[in-house]
Amino acid sequence: MAKITTASLQKMKQSGDKFTALTAYDASFASAFDAQGVEVLLIGDSLGMVLQGHNDTLPVSVQDIAYHTRCVRAGAQNALVIADMPFMSYGQVSDAINNAAELMRAGANMVKLEGGEWLLDTVKALTERGVPVCAHLGLTPQSVHLFGGFKIQGRNQQKAEQMIQDAKDLQAAGAQLLVIECIPAELAKRITQAVDIPVIGIGAGKDTDGQILVMHDVLGISTGYIPKFSKNFLKETGDIHSAIQAFRKAVRDGEFPADEHTFS
Incomplete structure (x- = not known):
């Protein structure tokens, strides 16, 4: 597989x-996913839950993400590596610039930020300074306490229209990728069609350009439960490499996500 860039995804x-993305947190899994052709690896602040055992992502620090980014970079030869900007690491533009620089130095090709209209100046400032940005709309886990839990977003017509506008505005500000999480499939389709940049879905139906899942969910080893929008691919294949191959094939063939993994 040739090196994946934002131009490749475009x-x-x-x-x-269709392309695939997975979270990764260390060199061994990053190498395995890279070898199977997974195009995008995300060092997600989900590590706060799946690695550190917290109830949400808020305790994760920039240093945590930087450490795991260095690990993933060591194992990923071809995949595009995206690092999450953790909670309150980009509350001010100056903070975003400094913290994004640390993550890029750790080996990220791009950083991901959660939020809509309020982030436009930050996205512009980062891209002007050579930091590629992946935006994130819908269920943004860092705002879990504002939402009152991990709830589906965008079912209200006004909020749905605002999300579409936010996607357009984030693209105009310089974002080169967009993640949309836990929104109705029809809204996800509209957003994907409304922007020119690639859109990666999680719990957002099958009409997005790519699909991302947490690696622990794909392999059926998450503590607690596997979300409705995910699938244990290891259960039906028996080994990790075959599970990743099955995930990639299901996404490419339009078989995943199926109706049972989708919100309306």
Whole structure:
């Protein structure tokens, strides 16, 4: 597999080829996912839950993400590596610039930020300074306490229209990728069609350009429960490499996510 860049993903969107993304936190899994052709690896602040055992992502620090980014970078030869900007690490533009620089130095190709309209100046400032940005709309886990829990977003017509506008505005500000999480499938389709940048879905139906899942969910080893929008691919394959192959094939063939993994 050739090195994946934002330009590579843009070409896949234009040609209608679906791509895959997984969270990764260490060199060994990053190498395994990279070898199976997974296009995007995300060092998610989900590590606060799946690695550190917290109830949400808020305790994760920039130093935590930087450490795991260095680990993933060591194992990923070709995949595009995205690092999450953790809670309150980009509350001010100056903070965002300094913390994004640390993550880029750790080996990230891009940083991901959660939020809509309020982030436009930050996205512009980062891209002007050479930091590629992946935006994140819908269920943004860092705002879990504002939402009152991990709840589906965008079912209200006004909020749905605002999300579409936010996606357009984030693209105009310089965002080169967009993650949309836990929103109705029809809204996800509209957002994907409304922007030129590649859109990665999680719990957002099958019409997005790519699909991302937490690696622990794909392998059926998450503590607690596996979310409705995910699937244990290891259960039906028996080994990790085959599970990742099955995930990639299911996404490419439009078989995942199926109706049972989708919100309306």
